Amino acid sequence: MSVDITVTIGGAAGQGIQTVGDLLAQVCQKAGLYVMAINDFESRIRGGHSFVQIRISDHEIFSPRYEIALLVALDRQTVLLHQNKIPDGGIILSGESFDDAQKPITAVEFDKLAEEAGGKITANTVAAGSCLALLGAPFEFLKDILAARFGAKDSSVLEKNIKAAELGYQAVAETEFKWAFAWEKGPEKGLLMNGTKAIALGALAADCRFASFYPMSPATGVIRNLTEMTEHIPFVVEQAEDEIAAVNMIIGASFAGVRSMTATSGGGFCLMTEGLGLAGIAEIPIVIVNAQRPGPATGLPTRTAQGDLLFVINASQDEFPRFVFAPRSVSEAFTDTIRAFELSEKYQVPAIILTDQFLNDSVFLTTEQFTAPSSVPRFIAADADLDDPENYHRFAVTESGVSPRALPCRGKAIVKSSGNEHLEDGHISEDKDNRTRMVNKRNAKLEAMTGEMNGPEEYFEDAEILLIGWGSSAGAIKEAVDLLRDKDIDAGCLTFSDMWPFPAEKALAAADNAKKCVTVELNSTAQFKRLLRQQTGIHCAGSILKYDGRPLFPQDIIEEIDRFL
Amino acid sequence: MLTKEDFFCDFENKWCPGCGNFQILDAMKEAFAEMDLSPEKLLIVSGIGQAGKTPHFFKCNFFHGLHGRALPVATGAKIANHDLTVVVSSGDGDCYGEGGNHFISAIRRNIDITLLVHNNKVYGLTKGQASPTSDIGFQTKMQPHGVIAESFHPLTAALAFGAGFVARGFSGNKAHLNQLIQKAIAHKGFSMVDIMQPCVSFNSVNTHAWYKKRAYDLADKNHDTTDIDAATALSRKWGDEIPIGILYQKESSSYTDRIDHLDQGPLIGFTYEKERVQQQIDNG
Ligand SMILES: Cc1ncc(C[n+]2csc(CCOP(=O)(O)OP(=O)(O)O)c2C)c(N)n1
Ligand code: SF4
Numbered sequence: 001m002s003v004d005i006t007v008t009i010g011g012a013a014g015q016g017i018q019t020v021g022d023l024l025a026q027v028c029q030k031a032g033l034y035v036m037a038i039n040d041f042e043s044r045i046r047g048g049h050s051f052v053q054i055r056i057s058d059h060e061i062f063s064p065r066y067e068i069a070l071l072v073a074l075d076r077q078t079v080l081l082h083q084n085k086i087p088d089g090g091i092i093l094s095g096e097s098f099d100d101a102q103k104p105i106t107a108v109e110f111d112k113l114a115e116e117a118g119g120k121i122t123a124n125t126v127a128a129g130s131c132l133a134l135l136g137a138p139f140e141f142l143k144d145i146l147a148a149r150f151g152a153k154d155s156s157v158l159e160k161n162i163k164a165a166e167l168g169y170q171a172v173a174e175t176e177f178k179w180a181f182a183w184e185k186g187p188e189k190g191l192l193m194n195g196t197k198a199i200a201l202g203a204l205a206a207d208c209r210f211a212s213f214y215p216m217s218p219a220t221g222v223i224r225n226l227t228e229m230t231e232h233i234p235f236v237v238e239q240a241e242d243e244i245a246a247v248n249m250i251i252g253a254s255f256a257g258v259r260s261m262t263a264t265s266g267g268g269f270c271l272m273t274e275g276l277g278l279a280g281i282a283e284i285p286i287v288i289v290n291a292q293r294p295g296p297a298t299g300l301p302t303r304t305a306q307g308d309l310l311f312v313i314n315a316s317q318d319e320f321p322r323f324v325f326a327p328r329s330v331s332e333a334f335t336d337t338i339r340a341f342e343l344s345e346k347y348q349v350p351a352i353i354l355t356d357q358f359l360n361d362s363v364f365l366t367t368e369q370f371t372a373p374s375s376v377p378r379f380i381a382a383d384a385d386l387d388d389p390e391n392y393h394r395f396a397v398t399e400s401g402v403s404p405r406a407l408p409c410r411g412k413a414i415v416k417s418s419g420n421e422h423l424e425d426g427h428i429s430e431d432k433d434n435r436t437r438m439v440n441k442r443n444a445k446l447e448a449m450t451g452e453m454n455g456p457e458e459y460f461e462d463a464e465i466l467l468i469g470w471g472s473s474a475g476a477i478k479e480a481v482d483l484l485r486d487k488d489i490d491a492g493c494l495t496f497s498d499m500w501p502f503p504a505e506k507a508l509a510a511a512d513n514a515k516k517c518v519t520v521e522l523n524s525t526a527q528f529k530r531l532l533r534q535q536t537g538i539h540c541a542g543s544i545l546k547y548d549g550r551p552l553f554p555q556d557i558i559e560e561i562d563r564f565l
Numbered sequence: 566m567l568t569k570e571d572f573f574c575d576f577e578n579k580w581c582p583g584c585g586n587f588q589i590l591d592a593m594k595e596a597f598a599e600m601d602l603s604p605e606k607l608l609i610v611s612g613i614g615q616a617g618k619t620p621h622f623f624k625c626n627f628f629h630g631l632h633g634r635a636l637p638v639a640t641g642a643k644i645a646n647h648d649l650t651v652v653v654s655s656g657d658g659d660c661y662g663e664g665g666n667h668f669i670s671a672i673r674r675n676i677d678i679t680l681l682v683h684n685n686k687v688y689g690l691t692k693g694q695a696s697p698t699s700d701i702g703f704q705t706k707m708q709p710h711g712v713i714a715e716s717f718h719p720l721t722a723a724l725a726f727g728a729g730f731v732a733r734g735f736s737g738n739k740a741h742l743n744q745l746i747q748k749a750i751a752h753k754g755f756s757m758v759d760i761m762q763p764c765v766s767f768n769s770v771n772t773h774a775w776y777k778k779r780a781y782d783l784a785d786k787n788h789d790t791t792d793i794d795a796a797t798a799l800s801r802k803w804g805d806e807i808p809i810g811i812l813y814q815k816e817s818s819s820y821t822d823r824i825d826h827l828d829q830g831p832l833i834g835f836t837y838e839k840e841r842v843q844q845q846i847d848n849g
Contacts, residue, residue, distance in 0.1 A: 191849060192849070201842075201845065201846050204842045204845060205842050205846075207836075207837040209645075209832050209833075209835060210641070210644060210645060210832065212641065229845050233826075233841060233845075234825075234826035234827070234829070234832060234835045235826075236644050236824055236827075236832060238640075238644065240637065240670070241666045241667060241669070241670040242666055244634065244637070244666075244667075245634075245636075245637040245640075245666070245667055245670065246637075248630065248631065248634040248637035248638045248641065249637045249638070249640050249641035249644070250641055251630070251638055251641060252610070252628065252637065252638035252639060252640060252641025252642040252643075252644075252645070253641035253642060253644055253645035253832075254641075254645075255628055255638070255641075255642055255645075256608075256641070256642040256643075256645035256646045256649065256833065257645060257646065257833045258644075258645035258646070258832050258833050260641065260645070274631055275631065275634070278630055278631050278634075282628070282630070370846045371843070371846075372839045372842035372843040372846060373839070374839055375837065375839070376837040407833075408608050408626035408628075408642070408649070409605060409606055409607070409608055409626055409646065409648070409649050411605070412605060414604055414605060414624065414625065414626050415626045415627075416620075416621075416626065416627050417627065417628045417629065418621075418627075418628075418629040419613075419629060419630050419631055420613075420629065426627075427576045427621050428579075428618070428621055428629075
């Protein structure tokens with residue numbers, strides 16, 4: 001039997017639906033299942049409507065599905081908004097029944113049972129208990145997770161939660177659920193990971209030691225994770241007065257020799273653009289995470305989008321080389337972060353990690369190993385590495401464009417750096433020949449940088465219809481290909497993570513046999529389609545675009561594919 | 566023993582002849598030499614403007630960044646390596662206008678760097694527009710009927726934000742300025758010296774002679790530099806008599822003193838430990 005069901009838990013902000021989602025995900029992990037959960041919430045702390053949608057499967061999954069087998073409604077709004085996605089046989093689990101519900105409601109008095117267990121605060125645990133009972137999960141599984149979660153606190157907290165879970169289980173003991181299945185214990189298939197955590201781990205694995213930031217959804221989680229992880233590790237996190245300060249601080253820290261990063265979203269990235277250019281001309285390695293949300297301006301703070309691609313590739317005035325990575329998965333968020341630090345330092349250019357709310361905030365059970373590298377290569381020149389440290393020139397022209405990088409106050413070499421156009425020694429110069437030489441020097445890096453870029457991942461790349469996408473929507477695109485192929489539609493896909501410098505040759509090779517190309521993107525003007533055309537000449541028949549602030553579902557593609565058949 | 570010649574740099578100076586910046590440059594070199602701060606051990610960070618060019622006329626490590634952003638760059642460098650002696654050269658427009666927010670925050674952090682503001686009460690490099698410190702009524706090509714906003718009082722503001730070392734210097738009194746710079750660098754925590762600097766090209770009101778007539782040394786007046794109320798009152802004095810010297814000084818732990826782990830040494834000294842990172846990953 002194959003397991004693939006979606007459970008949605010909805011309620012008002014502040015009702016703790018996240019806890020229910022976490023408990024379910026952890027139990028599934030223990031049982032050796034795969035999960036992926038999206039967090040859909042409003043920009044408010046209390047009230048409104050938010051939900052966690054968790055998909056449970058016995059095979060690895062990378063995208064959410066529309067159909068909901070089990071809806072846990074902590075309020076009426078949840079029933080009204082989601083019941084149309086429930087197929088026959090689905091169940092609504094709710095604390096009360098509603099006249100306007102169009103699907104059968106299984107009433108479990110979460111609050112009342114919670115009070116019976118010892119406190120209203122355990123209502124989420126009651127709900128988790130009922131959910132798992134319907135799904136057929138043994139009670140012991142939840143009990144183990146509760147013990148791990150609350151065991152460290154005083155024992156009464158754990159006891160209350162176990163009691164609450166038990167009451168939740170018993171409440172639905174008699175209810176039949178069409179998609180209940182036989183659960184087994186383990187083995188665990190991997191880690192539960194979201195994008196923010198993966199990036200933070202990547203930063204530690206790259207020996208980053210300093211992060212400066214100004215809070216902005218959906219980027220703040222990266223810094224929160226770093227803060228939590230570095231309680232016992234020498235690492236400085238500084239909340240800057242604004243994003244301009246944040247980027248300039250990491251430039252200063254990196255200039256002085258410490259690997260540094262910042263994380264922001266579109267609006268904050270706008271403020272960082274002059275600093276980005278400074279890192280470009282002063283050849284300072286920095287890593288900036290830009291977690292996309294819909295814009296412009298404040299846009300939709302807690303939603304997702306892929307609207308900043310052309311912006312980050314072109315951000316800041318004039319021209320300079322930079323790296324842009326758009327991880328397709330949480331495991332790639334980890335490895336791309338390590339690469340961003342390494343390549344940024346190797347080529348002395350800024351690197352941007354382009355994620356989004358979907359990747360940052362969604363939880364995925366990933367089978368990839370997250371391995372800290374055995375060593376971290378540093379691309380720094382000490383006096384001993386220099387021919388003549390006393391005559392050190394920070395911007396010495398070399399064939400590769402990369403000059404030996406000494407650090408200030410670490411030896412005899414004196415490091416002079418300027419954001420004005422400068423001579424090889426770092427002093428300002430307005431000389432026209434020097435200007436041309438320096439632009440050429442910086443641009444000279446592009447060839448080797450391009451060589452570092454990976455081409456797209458290919459999946460049925462010779463198909464009649466080739467879907468082309470990038471970044472976090474890769475999972476939904478790939479799954480759409482499977483679903484289309486099940487319907488005898490000859491579809492395949494290419495998905496990119498290395499966005500700039502654009503791996504044009506590799507893209508051309510991958511699209512070699514393409515018949516009809518269609519980009520799939522979360523923006524309204526097909527930015528990647530344009531980039532692809534510009535860099536490779538590849539012509540796409542059109543694009544499937546979504547820009548409602550919600551993540552890409554495989555169904556979004558399937559519903560639109562007819563246009564291209 | 567170092568001398569100011571040890572900081573000599575043959576890079577062509579681009580200031581106007583007679584500019585107050587030359588004396589500031591000299592005073593800085595003399596101060597560094599007397600403190601035995603060799604060029605290899607010194608980092609000057611600057612923003613954009615005439616003042617921002619200062620490090621180019623030095624032999625020492627420098628980072629010449631963006632307009633208004635010298636303080637965050639300096640803060641980052643100090644966080645990365647708190648063994649560095651970091652001095653910031655900034656202009657009044659650079660520091661109090663474009664970079665005003667950073668000025669407030671650098672003070673609040675008490676980051677152990679020294680800020681020297683070359684305050685010519687005008688935008689020099691962009692040819693003479695009003696700056697935040699221009700006096701009300703000051704006429705420029707852009708403000709032909711005179712500045713209509715109240716002028717910004719940097720020392721009053723610094724005291725209000727809690728700065729631990731607040732001083733005013735005058736480019737026309739080089740020996741005094743040299744001493745102030747030395748004391749500012751020796752001060753543990755954030756220190757600032759706002760330096761009255763005539764701009765011979767764009768400020769015909771606040772000239773060298775104008776300042777010379779008005780400046781008086783606080784050291785001669787028995788001023789108690791621990792008295793914040795007295796310092797605040799002095800910081801507002803402007804007109805016929807202008808006090809120079811240390812208005813206020815009080816040491817407290819600096820930003821990097823307050824951060825865990827940094828008592829073991831500067832951040833740059835820590836090296837990658839695979840086991841620790843892997844442990845973090847495995848902890849989930
Ligand atoms: C973002 C930005 N805005 C504006 C400028 C133009 N600009 C250069 S210097 C300057 C003002 C300089 O005045 P001040 O800081 O008082 O220094 P001074 O030249 O008088 O020493 C301005 C506005 C710039 N370089 N960057
Ligand atoms: S414009 Fe004024 S501040 Fe600038 S160099 Fe000339 S005199 Fe000095």
